[in-house]
Amino acid sequence: MAEQKLKLAFYWAAGCGGCEVSVLDIDEKILDVAAAAEIVMWPVAIDTKYKEIRALPDKTIDITFFNGAIRNNENEEMAHLFRAKSKILIAFGVCAVGGGIVGLGNIYDKKELLEEAFINTPSTENDDKIIPAPKYKMPEGEVHLPILNEAARALDQVTSVDYYIPGCPPQASQVLDAVNAILEGNLPPKGSVIGSQKTLCDECERRPKEGEFKKIKSIADRLDVEPDPEKCLLEQGFICMGPATRGGCGAKCPSANVPCTGCSGPAPHVKDQGAKMISALASILQTEDEEKKTDEDIMREIQKIKDPIGTFYRYFLARSIIPQKVKDYEP
Ligand code: SF4
Ligand code: SF4
Numbered sequence: 220m221a222e223q224k225l226k227l228a229f230y231w232a233a234g235c236g237g238c239e240v241s242v243l244d245i246d247e248k249i250l251d252v253a254a255a256a257e258i259v260m261w262p263v264a265i266d267t268k269y270k271e272i273r274a275l276p277d278k279t280i281d282i283t284f285f286n287g288a289i290r291n292n293e294n295e296e297m298a299h300l301f302r303a304k305s306k307i308l309i310a311f312g313v314c315a316v317g318g319g320i321v322g323l324g325n326i327y328d329k330k331e332l333l334e335e336a337f338i339n340t341p342s343t344e345n346d347d348k349i350i351p352a353p354k355y356k357m358p359e360g361e362v363h364l365p366i367l368n369e370a371a372r373a374l375d376q377v378t379s380v381d382y383y384i385p386g387c388p389p390q391a392s393q394v395l396d397a398v399n400a401i402l403e404g405n406l407p408p409k410g411s412v413i414g415s416q417k418t419l420c421d422e423c424e425r426r427p428k429e430g431e432f433k434k435i436k437s438i439a440d441r442l443d444v445e446p447d448p449e450k451c452l453l454e455q456g457f458i459c460m461g462p463a464t465r466g467g468c469g470a471k472c473p474s475a476n477v478p479c480t481g482c483s484g485p486a487p488h489v490k491d492q493g494a495k496m497i498s499a500l501a502s503i504l505q506t507e508d509e510e511k512k513t514d515e516d517i518m519r520e521i522q523k524i525k526d527p528i529g530t531f532y533r534y535f536l537a538r539s540i541i542p543q544k545v546k547d548y549e550p
Contacts (some may be wrong), residue, residue: 225281225401227252228260228272230301232287233296233321233371238312239263239286241388245395252398256281269297272304280304282401284311284384284394288321288537289372293365300416302378307406309382309397309413310374313482316385318537322371325536326528329369331522355414373536383412387482387534415467418486419479423461423470425451432462434505438523441478452478453503458530462486463495480533493538497521 231239240263252258259280283305289295302308307378313319324332333350333466336341336440374380384393397413400406407413420426427433429547439446439456446452452459452473459473460481472479485492501517524530532539 221386221537225398226279227256227258227398228280228283228301228305229258229262230260230283230285230287230297230429231262232274232285232297232315233313234287234314234319235317236263237388238284238314241312241391242284242394244391252395255381255402256398269300272300275304275388277303278306282307282309282397284309285374285395286312286315288314288318289377289378290321291365291367291376295368295377298374298378301489307381307401308374308378310380311384311394312389313385313387313484313534314384315374317484317535318371318373319534321375321501321534322373322535322537323529325370329367332448333367334429342420368416372407372430373538376538381409382407384414385412385482385484386414386468393467412465412484412487414483415465416487417466419464419473419483421472422466423451423473425449425470427451427474431477432499432503436505438504438520440523440525446476448476453499458496458524460492460496460501460531462499463489465494480530482534484535490537493539493541494529507520 229239229242239261242261242263245252255287259275260272260283262345283301285301285308287294289298310316314321318325327335337350338345338348351364355362355364382397382399386393393413394484400413415422432451435454435456437456438458441457444455446455446457453461457478459478461470461473461479463486464479464481465483465486467483470479475514481492481496485495489495500521502516504520521527528536532541540544
């Protein structure tokens with residue numbers, strides 16, 4: 220009897236689609252995946268209908284790579300559907316792992332988000348202040364739109380997840396690693412991140428040779444100053460999220476002279492990436508008179524950061540220790 224192929228699914232919830240496209244970065248190795256697996260859903264490449272997935276017996280799909288945050292009721296329904304139909308559910312990409320860029324919307328409530336998007340933006344012409352309704356009657360019948368949830372959530376905030384592959388987008392090689400681990404029966408313990416167990420700084424060529432970061436006197440802005448291409452960016456005062464971020468990408472951004480924004484998520488054993496980075500920064504900020512350094516001195520420097528939430532919590536606000544701003548709102 221011919222050996223049964225693995226059944227794989229890729230699903231795209233609230234995200235930009237980059238995670239889906241990143242799978243294509245495995246280039247010709249996609250042929251190895253295609254030889255070993257049958258892809259039952261892949262929105263960017265094949266046209267599978269939801270009803271086909273609903274019709275599958277439970278646990279038919281071997282691995283689902285689920286990307287995107289849970290922002291509306293359709294995303295949430297699909298999270299539960301793929302959980303039921305999959306033996307292994309992987310939160311794929313930082314939006315599924317931590318809410319991602321989508322989660323940044325959680326500093327506003329749903330009413331503010333809708334009004335900003337459909338009424339207030341300078342490029343919007345909407346004199347009647349119409350906000351899309353979840354139901355609308357047309358001559359042809361009633362049409363429905365997904366309903367925005369009160370806040371964006373990570374995948375494991377709505378259903379159980381077996382493994383995590385962070386990144387914006389993830390490295391294509393991580394898809395192959397996960398498929399190979401299944402084929403070889405060599406999966407890590409459930410709940411693991413499939414990826415590096417080091418911090419980004421551990422794999423960065425700019426890492427201070429002495430092991431510890433030099434003290435810095437002030438925060439620098441990438442828009443005002445061109446970084447020295449050799450030295451550690453943090454030691455030059457740029458907010459490089461390396462100390463709080465998981466490795467695995469080969470320190471791509473610092474190697475292009477750009478500070479890391481933290482897309483691989485919290486470093487191993489770090490619960491809150493933003494809090495860890497703020498604490499790392501506070502420990503290396505040195506005022507003129509270090510003996511007399513006060514919280515106000517540190518705050519003055521921190522206030523030079525133009526977008527603190529977007530800097531420290533760009534990808535993990537949805538699951539940070541910062542309380543979410545959520546109010547009831549009926550469109
Ligand atoms: S702080 Fe940034 S530049 Fe410095 S070693 Fe870490 S990743 Fe590299
Ligand atoms: S350096 Fe940081 S932001 Fe850039 S790809 Fe790596 S983890 Fe993501």
